[in-house]
Amino acid sequence: MTSSVQQDNTPKAVAGASAIQARREADDPHSPVARFGAGKPLKLDAGVELSHLQIAYQTYGEPNAARSNAILVCHALTGDQHAASLNPVTGKPGWWETLVGPGKPIDTERFYVICANVLGGCMGTTGPASTNPITGLPYGLDMPVVTIRDMVNAQAMLLDHLGIDKLLCVAGGSMGGMQVLQWAASYPERVFSALPIATGARHSAQNIAFHEVGRQAVMADPDWRGGHYLADGVTPHRGLAVARMAAHITYMSDQSLHNKFGRRLQDRAMPTFGFDADFQVESYLRHQGESFVQRFDPNSYLYVTRAMDYFDLAADHDGVLANAFRGAKTRFCVVSFTSDWLFPTEDSRAIVHALNASGANVSFTEIESDKGHDAFLLHEPELTAITRGFLDSAARAFGLPAARQA
Amino acid sequence: MTSSVQQDNTPKAVAGASAIQARREADDPHSPVARFGAGKPLKLDAGVELSHLQIAYQTYGEPNAARSNAILVCHALTGDQHAASLNPVTGKPGWWETLVGPGKPIDTERFYVICANVLGGCMGTTGPASTNPITGLPYGLDMPVVTIRDMVNAQAMLLDHLGIDKLLCVAGGSMGGMQVLQWAASYPERVFSALPIATGARHSAQNIAFHEVGRQAVMADPDWRGGHYLADGVTPHRGLAVARMAAHITYMSDQSLHNKFGRRLQDRAMPTFGFDADFQVESYLRHQGESFVQRFDPNSYLYVTRAMDYFDLAADHDGVLANAFRGAKTRFCVVSFTSDWLFPTEDSRAIVHALNASGANVSFTEIESDKGHDAFLLHEPELTAITRGFLDSAARAFGLPAARQA
Numbered sequence: 001m002t003s004s005v006q007q008d009n010t011p012k013a014v015a016g017a018s019a020i021q022a023r024r025e026a027d028d029p030h031s032p033v034a035r036f037g038a039g040k041p042l043k044l045d046a047g048v049e050l051s052h053l054q055i056a057y058q059t060y061g062e063p064n065a066a067r068s069n070a071i072l073v074c075h076a077l078t079g080d081q082h083a084a085s086l087n088p089v090t091g092k093p094g095w096w097e098t099l100v101g102p103g104k105p106i107d108t109e110r111f112y113v114i115c116a117n118v119l120g121g122c123m124g125t126t127g128p129a130s131t132n133p134i135t136g137l138p139y140g141l142d143m144p145v146v147t148i149r150d151m152v153n154a155q156a157m158l159l160d161h162l163g164i165d166k167l168l169c170v171a172g173g174s175m176g177g178m179q180v181l182q183w184a185a186s187y188p189e190r191v192f193s194a195l196p197i198a199t200g201a202r203h204s205a206q207n208i209a210f211h212e213v214g215r216q217a218v219m220a221d222p223d224w225r226g227g228h229y230l231a232d233g234v235t236p237h238r239g240l241a242v243a244r245m246a247a248h249i250t251y252m253s254d255q256s257l258h259n260k261f262g263r264r265l266q267d268r269a270m271p272t273f274g275f276d277a278d279f280q281v282e283s284y285l286r287h288q289g290e291s292f293v294q295r296f297d298p299n300s301y302l303y304v305t306r307a308m309d310y311f312d313l314a315a316d317h318d319g320v321l322a323n324a325f326r327g328a329k330t331r332f333c334v335v336s337f338t339s340d341w342l343f344p345t346e347d348s349r350a351i352v353h354a355l356n357a358s359g360a361n362v363s364f365t366e367i368e369s370d371k372g373h374d375a376f377l378l379h380e381p382e383l384t385a386i387t388r389g390f391l392d393s394a395a396r397a398f399g400l401p402a403a404r405q406a
Numbered sequence: 407m408t409s410s411v412q413q414d415n416t417p418k419a420v421a422g423a424s425a426i427q428a429r430r431e432a433d434d435p436h437s438p439v440a441r442f443g444a445g446k447p448l449k450l451d452a453g454v455e456l457s458h459l460q461i462a463y464q465t466y467g468e469p470n471a472a473r474s475n476a477i478l479v480c481h482a483l484t485g486d487q488h489a490a491s492l493n494p495v496t497g498k499p500g501w502w503e504t505l506v507g508p509g510k511p512i513d514t515e516r517f518y519v520i521c522a523n524v525l526g527g528c529m530g531t532t533g534p535a536s537t538n539p540i541t542g543l544p545y546g547l548d549m550p551v552v553t554i555r556d557m558v559n560a561q562a563m564l565l566d567h568l569g570i571d572k573l574l575c576v577a578g579g580s581m582g583g584m585q586v587l588q589w590a591a592s593y594p595e596r597v598f599s600a601l602p603i604a605t606g607a608r609h610s611a612q613n614i615a616f617h618e619v620g621r622q623a624v625m626a627d628p629d630w631r632g633g634h635y636l637a638d639g640v641t642p643h644r645g646l647a648v649a650r651m652a653a654h655i656t657y658m659s660d661q662s663l664h665n666k667f668g669r670r671l672q673d674r675a676m677p678t679f680g681f682d683a684d685f686q687v688e689s690y691l692r693h694q695g696e697s698f699v700q701r702f703d704p705n706s707y708l709y710v711t712r713a714m715d716y717f718d719l720a721a722d723h724d725g726v727l728a729n730a731f732r733g734a735k736t737r738f739c740v741v742s743f744t745s746d747w748l749f750p751t752e753d754s755r756a757i758v759h760a761l762n763a764s765g766a767n768v769s770f771t772e773i774e775s776d777k778g779h780d781a782f783l784l785h786e787p788e789l790t791a792i793t794r795g796f797l798d799s800a801a802r803a804f805g806l807p808a809a810r811q812a
Contacts, residue, residue: 204660205667206660208669209688212691213655216647245615245618249616257612263721273551279611282614282615282618306681312669
């Protein structure tokens with residue numbers, strides 16, 4: 001609350017305020033920004049150059065004198081740079097405060113933690129909701145389609161800007177894990193250790209299918225207007241809400257939905273024999289859809305899902321995933337969750353097999369959890385312990401002083 | 407082709423013709439119809455009576471003199487009465503010709519096979535697309551919400567109409583299997599044997615969630631118009647297509663999507679870096695969505711999914727599933743498929759445990775298949791063999807003459 005005038009704090013008014021705030025974040029975010037002028041364009045996989053690149057980021061902790069304690073945290077599909085501090089749009093805690101913070105496994109009293117909004121995002125890094133500095137209008141679909149590699153190349157520009165040559169670690173889950181793998185493949189000499197969680201080296205047919213449903217839901221909304229809704233002052237919020245609802249199911253396990261909701265009814269003793277949200281799980285999903293549209297740009301949803309779909313690290317290396325890591329000295333720690341059906345353990349095993357084949361240093365853990373894919377965002381004691389142990393060991397090997405004993 | 411005038415046979419014209427044909431089927435179907443007048447209303451679980459009930463059905467084979475060779479086949483969510491004959495709207499074979507036909511396991515040379523469009527459907531049985539005989543307008547949302555039990559009670563009225571006291575067997579997969587279970591619970595004395603396939607005794611939270619996404623997709627389409635689209639001469643086809651796309655993913659396994667499409671591109675060597683259907687799986691899903699809207703009524707989709715969501719056989723029997731089958735003499739054969747994640751084997755096991763607890767005669771098979779939920783509609787040799795064996799044995803026990811040897 002930064003305003004001192006009287007406010008309408010009804011949920012709808014707050015939600016509306018979030019939407020306006022979200023729109024503003026695309027150009028003028030509540031975080032530091034690195035701007036790269038016309039002379040420093042980013043060459044994209046699509047074969048075009050993107051100039052006037054802007055990257056919004058957050059940092060936590062301080063770099064040491066040797067600038068050797070930097071950890072890059074990569075966010076997932078709808079995440080942002082606010083990994084460990086209050087989100088300015090939702091007012092909620094950062095998305096990875098389970099792991100990142102003072103005394104936590106990604107310890108901000110010890111490490112210099114950097115997190116950037118991805119290319120194509122909508123929280124201040126150049127994306128379809130950003131104003132094209134050349135035209136003065138929102139990019140919309142004039143924004144070129146980007147890839148995970150483009151996202152990583154943009155992050156590399158940010159690290160140059162911040163004076164970080166080599167990362168102690170790059171870590172992330174889901175799409176964040178894809179970026180971790182791409183970092184290790186594209187910049188092996190800049191990555192001392194890598195922690196890809198609940199991810200895959202390529203997006204499966206089923207995952208592409210779910211993303212396509214989401215995109216079709218957005219594009220089927222008449223208010224999408226061929227991608228020009230921002231110029232027209234409307235937003236395809238109904239389509240985006242449906243997309244989010246479908247996606248959200250894939251982030252949870254059958255068991256966690258059962259544990260959380262079962263077949264319990266929502267604020268009623270008997271079914272209504274109608275199409276209201278009779279069941280708690282329906283009410284929950286509707287809420288997920290409605291709150292998402294207050295913070296996320298529909299076109300950005302198209303771009304970032306597309307980047308995940310295109311990700312296929314083996315295809316970029318003659319069809320052999322091991323080639324992506326050949327000769328790398330990076331230490332890897334690969335983590336999966338038993339109930340994750342979006343990125344099942346076999347996806348992680350494929351990564352581990354490739355790393356073994358390439359002679360890399362790798363440890364692997366499948367964590368027993370019934371929380372599904374979203375487990376990487378939740379309090380999972382085993383993930384906490386693994387992350388702490390892996391980073392401690394990597395830090396020692398990288399020549400950092402040992403952690404203070406608690 | 408019943409017309410002798412020149413026809414425009416382009417795919418779009420054919421598809422448009424299908425949509426018009428589908429609209430006509432709701433009132434005036436290409437199959438026999440049983441009509442129940444104002445004096446024979448159906449009492450619904452919603453607490454209201456539905457009068458002027460119409461039931462559209464198909465029969466295959468002939469009843470024997472004792473009328474003891476009848477098998478009721480129950481269709482799934484988007485199925486219809488055309489189980490074993492050409493579908494008049496799509497022009498495709500019946501949906502269960504893998505199992506039903508002359509010499510097939512559900513042998514129409516031996517058995518009298520009945521299949522009716524479900525209550526709430528759109529192929530001639532009373533549903534939201536039907537004309538309300540009292541108002542002369544389509545029911546739309548004035549149609550009361552129906553349940554699986556309502557569907558079964560309507561089928562019982564049809565059997566009375568056809569002079570069938572007792573069924574040799576009632577068989578079906580998915581929502582058809584729910585009807586099988588409901589038949590055994592509601593009319594144990596009329597069901598000699600029951601074959602529920604790939605189904606559950608209740609709809610899970612995850613399944614309700616997927617259905618809710620589909621309903622929200624339909625209702626988010628501005629052309630849904632609060633359910634009054636038929637009166638307005640429009641149709642929420644974009645929303646329904648998105649609903650179908652999401653649902654279709656759940657009918658297949660991750661493995662079958664991978665085997666069928668993998669990450670192969672559609673008619674192109676390189677990705678386009680755009681939002682066209684670059685991947686075969688995207689193109690396939692879009693086609694599934696587009697063809698579905700030519701044959702199915704959007705409101706009907708709301709009603710039939712809702713009936714499945716409400717299904718919870720244990721809840722109707724003091725929370726104890728075994729109570730639903732207590733004292734029944736029906737022989738059961740329960741079948742599941744290993745890769746079915748919509749109705750996983752544990753759902754079938756719960757049915758089997760309840761049947762065991764109630765002292766019923768039950769056999770159970772989990773069939774190894776990578777085809778997912780839709781396996782029950784496909785050529786699965788083990789399903790063929792099990793169905794044949796189970797029906798042969800039931801027929802003998804029911805006093806029918808033995809099958810001719812092939």
